[in-house]
Amino acid sequence: MLDVRQLRTLRALADHGTVSAAAEALYLTPSAVSQQLAVLSKSTGCELLERRGRNVVLTEAARVLVTHADVVFAQLERAQSELRAISPVPMTVRIAGFPTAIMAVVAPAMRVLRDAHPEWGFEVADTESEDSVAHLIDGSVDVAVVMAAPNRPLLGDPRIKILPLLEEIYHAALPAGHRLAGAEHVSLTDLVQEPFVLAAEGLSCHDQVTAICADAGFQPRGRYRATDFGAVLALIANGFGVTLLPTLGVPLQVPEGVVLLPLKEDWPRRVSLIAVRSGAEYPEVIAALTAAAAKLVP
């Protein structure tokens, strides 16, 4: 019978592309990965790897096997998930999310869950969405709140189940005395010449704002950088520029000297998703997150 450990190794190879990378992900040496796959190949009677230069690629047989393996993994998750619900050992939920989601959605949801299940343990990780999904797959996190993005291939992975969470619109944050501050709403085209206060490069908030501006046909000028929204707003309050804030980024108390106006356009939207491992779907956690999101964006 097929060995699930070997299937897991094959899966890691499919994920990471090279034996070395798979080995690293599994905390093994390349040697061990190579040996495991050799045994698997022998036990199935199929060639699974094909050398392509100094690398290897999966054969058709290996791809078929990976597809089946994913179903097995999901079923094992499902079993474990159901047992966790039966088990007297208190459950520990490990949640990953991007910073604003944790503030606005995860934390309130966890409060509800803690009140309902005081014995549960909670772990929260503040990670960018790519990392969240990777942690989901390697099992170090159970539920992830991630942002939808076109270039996020892992969200199509069969091992991951995706559920919609919320959709945010953006607001423009302006200094109180700004020429546009009196309007009902602001158009992106109004902001072409404005100096922007942006998040640090590499953070998703930075990428999002620049992407939105790029879609609108300009590149945001901005000499000021700050890592969190509080700092960004403080800079804006003092007249250093403007920025775009997604709904979750709007703090409960808008600081003095900052005006938030909805965008005239309705297309720059930020879609957040819940991601869980297929089979291990934590229905209560999902329900709590969804409820918390519904309170913010009904």
Add this chain to the structure above:
Amino acid sequence: MLDVRQLRTLRALADHGTVSAAAEALYLTPSAVSQQLAVLSKSTGCELLERRGRNVVLTEAARVLVTHADVVFAQLERAQSELRAISPVPMTVRIAGFPTAIMAVVAPAMRVLRDAHPEWGFEVADTESEDSVAHLIDGSVDVAVVMAAPNRPLLGDPRIKILPLLEEIYHAALPAGHRLAGAEHVSLTDLVQEPFVLAAEGLSCHDQVTAICADAGFQPRGRYRATDFGAVLALIANGFGVTLLPTLGVPLQVPEGVVLLPLKEDWPRRVSLIAVRSGAEYPEVIAALTAAAAKLVP
């Protein structure tokens, strides 16, 4: 993550009822089984066994786990089955069947398969249906041709997939000079006083005939026993009694001195089934068996 080997052990315990019996089935010591299940219990956080006197019984959690495990096993079978089809290593099909089925159905079907796939290997086991199913489950056989019977619980096992094969009627075999030998057909009630030539006790043919007679309200009298149909018919030809033969038991050449007459009643029927492991369904083999059966009983 759950260990499939441990799940298999739990399954064996569920099958065999006791740790000792499960151990024997797995070619392990009871100690090993106990230890595996202890580890599984710890890793799930659930009690899986409950002592009941000097035995153990599965808890609810364990039963849930077994249900999930069966799905995993089937999926692993499915993967292996698909790879076998891709593999360049020639397939070996291991078929078990009861004696008459092998003669009448399995052998002709295998001939067709061998002509289509000269490189395939074949192994045939002549076993009673209970054993066939057991071998199917323990993996030592791939396809089994078995008889349906009310007291055959394993046919409801989720690890086994059942397909209809054929339905036989019975014939009465009489000596040529017998008082009933001239009739169109014979009723069971005509045979109440007749001496029967039966198969050896313990063989399914014996049980079937006595069961049919019991249903008709009498116990077959019979001092003569023989293990195979040829011998039975030879005894009948020499006037030692009568018997009931299912269609597959009717040899191509009815020996001189024996008359076969259809039964007037249509209810003593023998239903044969194909059994395969869920997931490993050998479609070509099934097709060949079904085709061979259709030739016999259109």
Add this chain to the structure above:
DNA sequence: TCAGATCATTCAGTTCAGCTTAACGGTTTC
């Protein structure tokens, strides 16, 4: 064009998970 870097595999040596053996306590049976 060649040296150095990278990658997968092989082989020998080692380690530890998981087995067996042996001993024990509880339960049933005669």
Add this chain to the structure above:
DNA sequence: GAAACCGTTAAGCTGAACTGAATGATCTGA
């Protein structure tokens, strides 16, 4: 009440699976 049986535990051992070093093949950049 002794003997048989069953499951669990403890101790020790074995082999499957890992590591590490060596090899060959390939790619890259100077």
